[in-house]
Amino acid sequence: MPPIKVKSAEVATTPRRQHKADARAAAGSHGPAKPRAQTRIQREKQDVILEAALEVFSMHGFRGATIDQIAEVAGMSKPNLLYYFPRKEEIHRRLMSALLDTWLAPLREINADGDPFPEIRSYIRRKLEMARDYPRESRLFANEMLQGAPRIIEMIEVDLKNLVDEKAKVLLTWMDQGKLARTDPYHLIFSIWATTQHYADFDVQVRAVLGPARGGEGRFEDAARYLEGLFLHGLTPRSTPKAG
Amino acid sequence: MPPIKVKSAEVATTPRRQHKADARAAAGSHGPAKPRAQTRIQREKQDVILEAALEVFSMHGFRGATIDQIAEVAGMSKPNLLYYFPRKEEIHRRLMSALLDTWLAPLREINADGDPFPEIRSYIRRKLEMARDYPRESRLFANEMLQGAPRIIEMIEVDLKNLVDEKAKVLLTWMDQGKLARTDPYHLIFSIWATTQHYADFDVQVRAVLGPARGGEGRFEDAARYLEGLFLHGLTPRSTPKAG
DNA sequence: CTAACATTTTTCCAACTGGTCAAAATTCTG
DNA sequence: CAGAATTTTGACCAGTTGGAAAAATGTTAG
Known part of the structure; x- marks a missing residue:
């Protein structure tokens, strides 16, 4: 159950x-x-x-x-x-240490040998799925962060930091190869965390703003589509007119 | 003081x-x-x-x-x-109702008669400045959201929603004029909220991951630069090689 | 100065908090 | 089924919580 x-x-x-x-x-x-x-x-x-x-x-x-x-x-x-x-x-x-594992799994899955865009795209997907399927875990984590993470600061400073350092290197490699815009890999990761977890942590707000019509289950698909576009091209209009 | x-x-x-x-x-x-x-x-x-x-x-x-x-x-x-x-x-x-006003001020300032990119750019700046200068306000807000906003849900559903609706229309107009990529204006606003407030709400994590060297006050400038690039072009590499 | 008011302190309270303990009830094992 | 081990309960406790009441102290206008 x-x-x-x-x-x-x-x-x-x-x-x-x-x-x-x-x-x-x-x-x-x-x-x-x-x-x-x-x-x-x-x-x-x-x-x-x-x-x-x-x-x-x-x-x-x-x-x-x-x-x-x-x-x-x-x-x-x-x-x-x-x-x-x-x-x-x-x-x-117990809750926290079980959580951190689950929580970082999507990031771990990023494959250095893959292509940047598919990898990042599916990372965003996975994070968004977690926000949808495990919102309480997301909020538990957020709550701990808001309080200054007193009970997990060590895990953050060691396990999480190491993982992020590792993946930041992967991102840098992709940038060096010209496959990814040269930008700050850490803030790139932060922005993915922020945008995806927002849908769990600020769920009430998201629903209230979208209203009953658009605030249903479809909001995650909308979010996925939007975020994909954002991370791919940003907000600059492209002249590709009406191709599927 | x-x-x-x-x-x-x-x-x-x-x-x-x-x-x-x-x-x-x-x-x-x-x-x-x-x-x-x-x-x-x-x-x-x-x-x-x-x-x-x-x-x-x-x-x-x-x-x-x-x-x-x-x-x-x-x-x-x-x-x-x-x-x-x-x-x-x-x-x-008292804290909450004073907060909501302050909190939405940056969004209010978006000017429909301005150009989309400067407007959005300075909106992001303003939000990032708020995360830097008023982190406690940001956390207060986040805390309330995590709890389901029991004490401010009405304000969210009315004042905040109306403002967002209004600004979403502005964004849509810009999109119609071809000045902005056609995308979901609501999720666009969410993504700006999420990415900027993250630096206040998850401050401990941000500092821990960036480490002492990069976690200082400079992190907000780094974040601003990164977010500007993200919202402008996304992560697609541009062939503009080495210009300022 | 003093009366009227504003502010602060002291004392108190009932409900709730995290947690203990021994006894009772249940479940497991041979 | 008996005995041992496990699980559940009820009574209890000291400290904290949000809050009330009233007495004591400041402040200020006349």
Whole structure:
């Protein structure tokens, strides 16, 4: 039922800090984080919780979200939820580290051996599809950014930066080969992020402005068409009159 | 000292709802909302509060922000703050309605009688300057959007929509005259919003990715140059080899 | 100076917050 | 089915939250 699957047995990329609760759970009398393998119920409930947490965190941010609220959306009691995730931060961390992977996948796919325009074009497509299909993930990310990314700044500075550096080099190579306008590859990537994620993060505004007629599902196709033209030719009118 | 001036005697655009506290203040024994004209201290303190609230709301969103926190930033006690704004919502509302005006000013300035490229170019400049000079306002707005704009949806659906409709028509006229590539004027406006506001809303990410060398104040000039090229020609390489 | 007003502080409150704990209920395993 | 392990519940807690009330202090016009 939940449209987004969050990896449940995911291994944290950052070395798991020894919270008081973690310690208790690891050595202690109850709690699912024991050395023993996860049960079916554990996996299921954790998924339900993460799905509910995504819903709540993505709307209200970390501080604005409450455990009670998450528990209610998840359809369980607060202590029950806390049995699976001993602290609020833990839920958020799990959500974030699972997210960053998914989030950067489209960029990773850019192939240095491909041709620039098809590659960039399909990158935009993929990002736009993510904005359409995973808007909550986009908002979760945006929320974290607005707050100064306190809980993922390291990931941003290392993993994300490295990936962008790598892809910026690819773009530069294409520019050197004269296959792409010589411009700033970093700001190029930013502009793709911005224009595509806008449709998830500012969805309310987009819908309100487009109105009921054009604000339906078709808006993503319209956006794709527009962005394609923008990144290809900009706004300069071309004299190609009426060719399909 | 505060870099942003929020209009202090601003008249609420939405009909002021009769909160319990409003009623009390209007008829009652104390509170600044009396019929009598505002004193100097009232104006000053309200500005200090709004400035502090901007700081806090823009980072944590409405629910994540606390009155205590705002009061601390404003350098006063919580009850003292509540003397000027009887409820948290009131502060936020004042902030938001002042914001929307400022926020849409650059779009308003687009002149139908001007030439499309200079007009669009300076619109992008203005928006980028706002992202640089008023990043907190941008984040406040973004935060509200992420939450589904519950407190300003009407303004979005009326004021903002009307303005965008009007300017979209201007763009369409330019397209009809062959001065601008025929494309979707709404998504065109969205893309300018997205690309410019990105530098305020995702500032942490932008800095982290650009690194200390390129993440300094120069990044806005770089962004301006890049965006100019993007909106003018897109990414298609032009054979103009090495001219200024 | 003083009365009338404006402002600030102190004290307080009920609801909510993240989180604990032991006991009860359930599920799993031999 | 019995016993062990897991899961769920209910009662509870200390700290924080938005806000109220009133007393105490400033300020200012006459």
